[in-house]
Amino acid sequence: MMNKRMIKSKLRCLRRILLLCLCAVMLTGSALAEDVADISGEGFDCMYYKCTLPDGRVILTGWKGTVGNYMDSRARILCLNPDMTVSWDYIDPSEGCCSFTWTALLKDGTLGVVFENSPYQTCEERKLVFFTLDGKPAGKEISLTVSNAMVNKVSASCIWQFDYLEGVGKVEELLDWEGNAILRYGKEDSIPFDGMEWMFEEEDGLVFAGRERGNNGCAKILKMDFQGSMLWENVLPLTATEAEDSSILDCIRMEDGSYVALVGEFGRVAKDGVSDYANYRLVKFSPGGRILWTNSEAFDRYPGKWFGSLVWYNGRLVTEMDKWTTGSDRDFHAKLLWMDEDGNWLGTTEVNKTPEDFPRIAKEKKPSTLGITSLIPTSGGLWALIDYEAEKSTHLKQMDTKDDYLVKVPEL
Incomplete structure (x- = not known):
């Protein structure tokens, strides 16, 4: 039989173990998950x-x-x-x-x-x-x-x-x-590059992508050498009678030197700043600027949605839908559209986060916007860079605090 001294000693050890477990649970509850990275401070x-x-x-x-x-x-x-x-x-x-x-x-x-x-x-x-x-x-x-x-x-x-x-x-x-x-x-x-949004450097020149200058322009991509001489250009005519202008919203260079562009066409802009018409398609260009294919099938499945931030990740094309979160002020929801290398629909994944996923700011601030600013493909996964801003009650309040987080996107 154990004497009283041994029993007391074991009880003390047990209490220490329980205390350590409690501390570990508390720390785990406030720590960031593996799919969230905090890159800001106060x-x-x-x-x-x-x-x-x-x-x-x-x-x-x-x-x-x-x-x-x-x-x-x-x-x-x-x-x-x-x-x-x-x-x-x-x-x-x-x-x-x-x-x-x-x-x-x-x-x-x-x-x-x-x-x-x-x-x-x-x-x-x-x-x-x-x-x-x-x-x-x-x-x-x-x-x-x-x-x-x-x-x-x-x-x-x-x-x-x-x-x-x-x-x-x-x-x-x-x-x-x-x-x-x-x-x-x-x-x-x-x-030549007025109205362009994207620039890529090649050995013999620069490729620019965007839109024609002025109002009611069309999406455009071009290449010029370092002396300013035009090597090639391609202007994409509007495809719908409701559209008034178009632009290359994002553009990525592929490993073979070709380019894949996300093209958006938009109608008249209403008083609320929203276009009354929009359609989207992917266009792939050869290294010489020739159109290889055009595909809108994936986007046609989601009429009325907003698309942007096109990336190439793990053999697939990915773009975000509805850039800014809607619904709850404090929760973050985002949807990603996945396509194969030819722009065909594969499916969607969603990111859903609550303030508890961002413990440093969860109880301190009331956000006004929480949205994706960039998609970042890496060998460690596809990540979304998101904004978390203070309540926009006044200009100074708005500018007082802002935080950036990286959130890992679930794969298809």
Whole structure:
């Protein structure tokens, strides 16, 4: 038989075990699930997906805000592994309203990044900075002329920006990563890539995708060399009498050099800002700009739905439906449409999250919007970058806090 001392000792051990189990349960309840990654802190944080490195890591840029002062931010660049764990996280020490706006993997193996300091939406500083792939500053910075210019897209060799100059009007430029102008188009020029939204770099030139300039334009894709000469272009006529204009809403380059574009056609815009007509289709272009196929079958199954953010993942094409969540203010619901390599319907999957899936902010804030800003394909799964904003009761309240999360998308 055990004596009283042994019994008391065993009871103490049992109590310790129970206490440890209770702590583990409490920690598990507040921890993030494996399909959720929190990449923000307190304050108005904002990050955007920019590129994927050859080793599969992904790069996001933006800024890290200060609690209670949305005009005080630090430029931030974040590198994530394919499972969305942090590889490295760099926050620039420069003070002001600072952000890293664009980045690209350059031909010398470094990351080229556009830095801006724009308090009250007036740019006071713009420069190019460079990083090694392990997140260390490469020790090189190039100051750019401070103006009202906005960078549209960047590639391994080019920075595409546009500006409005007094007495000149709209000016569009292609710069190299030394800050030198490669091409410049002014008011009297016919700007070949005006109205374009997407830019891809190839060995002998640049491919642009978007729409024709002006009102009631049609979807358009083109290629020009680095001297500005047009190599090919393809304008897609409207296919429905109800449509008034169209655009390439998203475009991806495939491994064989072809391009798959998500094309939307829209009718008259009503007073509430919503078009009274919309249809969607996928169009695949050869590397020379020739249409290989057009397919709307998957989209025709869902009349009245919104589509965007087309990606190629695990041998399938995926796009989001109904970009912004509807229904409950605090719950997040999203639906993804899956298609095969020829644009044929495969099915849909859904993401459903509640505030309990975001424990850091679940009890602190009342969101006004919670929506997908990007779909990010990785070897560790397909991830959705989503926004969680504070209640829009006032402008300052709205800008006081914003959070970004990554949520893994269920596969078909």
